[in-house]
Amino acid sequence: xxxxxxxxxxxxxxxxxxxxxxxxxxxxxxxxxxxxxxxxxxxxxxxxxxxxxxxxxxxxxxxxxxxxxxxxxxxxxxxxxxxxxxxxxxxxxxxxxxxxxxxxxxxxxxxxxxxxxxxxxxxxxxxxxxxxxxxxxxxxxxxxxxxxxxxxxxxxxxxxxxxxxxxxxxxxxxxxxxxxxxxxxxxxxxxxxxxxxxxxxxxxxxxxxxxxxxxxxxxxxxxxxxxxxxxxxxxxxxxxxxxxxxxxxxxxxxxxxxxxxxxxxxxxxxxxxxxxxxxxxxxxxxxxxxxxxxxxxxxxxxxxxxxxxxxxxxxxxxxxxxxxxxxxxxxxxxxxxxxxxxxxxxxxxxxxxxxxxxxxxxxxxxxxxxxxxxxxxxxxxxxxxxxxxxxxxxxxxxxxxxxxxxxxxxxxxxxxxxxxxxxxxxxxxxxxxxxxxxxxxxxxxxxxxxxxxxxxxxxxxxxxxxxxxxx
Amino acid sequence: xxxxxxxxxxxxxxxxxxxxxxxxxxxxxxxxxxxxxxxxxxxxxxxxxxxxxxxxxxxxxxxxxxxxxxxxxxxxxxxxxxxxxxxxxxxxxxxxxxxxxxxxxxxxxxxxxxxxxxxxxxxxxxxxxxxxxxxxxxxxxxxxxxxxxxxxxxxxxxxxxxxxxxxxxxxxxxxxxxxxxxxxxxxxxxxxxxxxxxxxxxxxx
Numbered sequence: 001x002x003x004x005x006x007x008x009x010x011x012x013x014x015x016x017x018x019x020x021x022x023x024x025x026x027x028x029x030x031x032x033x034x035x036x037x038x039x040x041x042x043x044x045x046x047x048x049x050x051x052x053x054x055x056x057x058x059x060x061x062x063x064x065x066x067x068x069x070x071x072x073x074x075x076x077x078x079x080x081x082x083x084x085x086x087x088x089x090x091x092x093x094x095x096x097x098x099x100x101x102x103x104x105x106x107x108x109x110x111x112x113x114x115x116x117x118x119x120x121x122x123x124x125x126x127x128x129x130x131x132x133x134x135x136x137x138x139x140x141x142x143x144x145x146x147x148x149x150x151x152x153x154x155x156x157x158x159x160x161x162x163x164x165x166x167x168x169x170x171x172x173x174x175x176x177x178x179x180x181x182x183x184x185x186x187x188x189x190x191x192x193x194x195x196x197x198x199x200x201x202x203x204x205x206x207x208x209x210x211x212x213x214x215x216x217x218x219x220x221x222x223x224x225x226x227x228x229x230x231x232x233x234x235x236x237x238x239x240x241x242x243x244x245x246x247x248x249x250x251x252x253x254x255x256x257x258x259x260x261x262x263x264x265x266x267x268x269x270x271x272x273x274x275x276x277x278x279x280x281x282x283x284x285x286x287x288x289x290x291x292x293x294x295x296x297x298x299x300x301x302x303x304x305x306x307x308x309x310x311x312x313x314x315x316x317x318x319x320x321x322x323x324x325x326x327x328x329x330x331x332x333x334x335x336x337x338x339x340x341x342x343x344x345x346x347x348x349x350x351x352x353x354x355x356x357x358x359x360x361x362x363x364x365x366x367x368x369x370x371x372x373x374x375x376x377x378x379x380x381x382x383x384x385x386x387x388x389x390x391x392x393x394x395x396x397x398x399x400x401x402x403x404x405x406x407x408x409x410x411x412x413x414x415x416x417x418x419x420x421x422x423x424x425x426x427x428x429x430x431x432x433x434x435x436x437x438x439x440x441x442x443x444x445x446x447x448x449x450x451x452x453x454x455x456x457x458x459x460x461x462x463x464x465x466x467x468x469x470x471x
Numbered sequence: 472x473x474x475x476x477x478x479x480x481x482x483x484x485x486x487x488x489x490x491x492x493x494x495x496x497x498x499x500x501x502x503x504x505x506x507x508x509x510x511x512x513x514x515x516x517x518x519x520x521x522x523x524x525x526x527x528x529x530x531x532x533x534x535x536x537x538x539x540x541x542x543x544x545x546x547x548x549x550x551x552x553x554x555x556x557x558x559x560x561x562x563x564x565x566x567x568x569x570x571x572x573x574x575x576x577x578x579x580x581x582x583x584x585x586x587x588x589x590x591x592x593x594x595x596x597x598x599x600x601x602x603x604x605x606x607x608x609x610x611x612x613x614x615x616x617x618x619x620x621x622x623x624x625x626x627x628x629x630x631x632x633x634x635x636x637x638x639x640x641x642x643x644x645x646x647x648x649x650x651x652x653x654x655x656x657x658x659x660x661x662x663x664x665x666x667x668x669x670x671x672x673x674x675x676x
Contacts, residue, residue: 025636027634029657047504062671086504133552149553152584153584160652164636164650229577326487
């Protein structure tokens with residue numbers, strides 16, 4: 001028994017800590033410590049509660065904000081889109097009716113749900129966190145088990161604070177090495193997904209470990225965990241360490257004084273034991289990694305920025321070959337040709353993947369003293385009101401504006417293109433977001449995913465550019 | 472929820488791999504606060520041209536598709552966003568089951584919770600079904616959840632897996648929220664000893 005206790009992964013530790021009981025063979029009733037909600041995937045869940053005459057079981061473990069469908073032009077704007085307005089109004093009303101704290105459009109804590117959870121200190125090691133959004137995996141950077149759920153499950157968690165779930169399989173991803181100049185954690189995760197494909201993670205939770213992960217800041221770790229879903233995994237986690245605790249200590253919802261010490265020792269127990277074994281493992285070295293960019297229509301279609309576009313026949317599975325052919329057709333790109341120098345129309349710097357202060361700083365580093373190509377539209381969309389405030393305090397907004405970028409209000413913006421921030425058909429965009437699916441950034445729009453560094457470099461030249469030539 | 476009833480139906484073959492939920496229902500249609508009206512938007516950007524007219528060659532626009540309740544899809548179906556609007560749209564269009572070699576996790580969960588049956592078959596069975604339907608587009612397949620069996624012809628059938636709890640809920644018409652609510656005592660008991668720190672209503676500074 002004791003031996004087994006010493007051989008647990010962080011994934012199992014957090015899971016086991018939250019099992020209410022096993023109501024059905026192979027299925028656990030899992031307790032949820034934090035439920036984040038937003039305007040798009042919650043209204044039908046609240047309707048369900050009303051129809052059943054149910055209350056929210058733990059409003060004190062629930063937090064709402066608006067991010068997906070809100071404009072990023074002006075904060076005091078009356079929403080001109082009647083559907084978006086109805087959705088935004090509805091979440092406010094639902095939160096009032098059910099007693100849920102709500103950071104609405106004019107609140108100084110509003111922001112993308114996966115940006116505000118961590119920055120407020122709500123996201124903590126050892127927690128279970130869910131949200132009706134597949135990028136909930138972001139919070140795993142703190143050693144929380146965090147995953148996206150559908151609206152029926154949102155309703156279940158609102159009503160009971162629990163979910164019925166099968167224990168996931170475990171997958172260790174060890175990443176070692178030191179990143180070269182101009183290469184970031186975004187490039188690391190794009191590389192990993194390009195190696196694993198979009199489905200390899202199905203049924204698993206990832207744990208990212210290794211010397212590279214340990215050397216990263218919390219914001220960089222969040223970028224990696226954020227995109228776990230793009231490899232098919234429900235969640236991605238990092239065992240917490242001093243970097244985690246340092247980040248948390250002065251956050252608004254973090255414990256204070258004596259309580260901090262108590263919780264710190266509890267949090268430290270959520271690391272993978274040395275003797276723990278995983279269902280699957282992979283080991284990569286990123287010392288030689290180049291800046292990455294995607295060329296296709298799913299996040300696994302990524303290459304080093306200096307590489308030519310691959311040939312479909314290089315892929316083993318006929319499914320991948322077919323996907324690649326269709327992708328190149330949609331993107332109007334040719335096998336064997338380089339991406340470098342390919343003209344673009346739009347640059348988007350933002351999203352729950354890359355809209356935090358460090359992301360904006362790295363974009364500003366490239367843009368400082370330079371001008372963006374006047375042919376381009378360049379959006380810089382901070383992840384939250386807090387990020388915006390800090391960026392402005394550091395003068396980043398001035399750098400962006402002087403370079404000719406559009407400095408906007410916080411929201412999901414052109415990552416999901418629900419709010420009017422979108423590409424026109426046929427346009428090419430270098431985007432720091434997480435998905436390059438067909439039409440994701442607007443019907444007919446074409447997306448190249450990359451890091452904030454690369455996006456900023458491309459904004460200056462108006463074409464796909466290796467940022468290392470500009471640093 | 473009504474218990475899942477076995478059924479027979481024609482099959483629509485659309486085996487494009489890695490179909491993501493942004494294609495099943497594009498994000499701009501997620502501004503609705505209800506669940507209705509999504510069937511017309513299913514695969515919108517593949518089904519309609521820029522002027523909003525149906526693209527004839529797209530399989531879902533074929534008149535024969537109208538009666539089909541089974542979609543034969545490609546691998547990793549439903550990857551990407553967690554939007555439950557995807558299964559809602561598929562159901563409202565008329566589908567009751569989707570056959571594929573693999574599904575993305577969140578999509579599979581969402582589908583099961585709406586009694587849209589995700590049926591996983593082996594690659595060889597998948598190829599066989601595609602072959603049979605291509606040969607005879609009017610072919611009728613019977614879905615038997617109780618026996619976990621797809622009957623392809625008088626002589627041919629394929630068995631499929633499903634987790635026991637989902638099968639129990641679907642065949643008995645069990646509502647999961649109700650099921651969990653019945654365990655409320657256990658939840659309250661758990662809460663007494665579970666370590667919790669945060670209160671979203673009160674921050675420390």
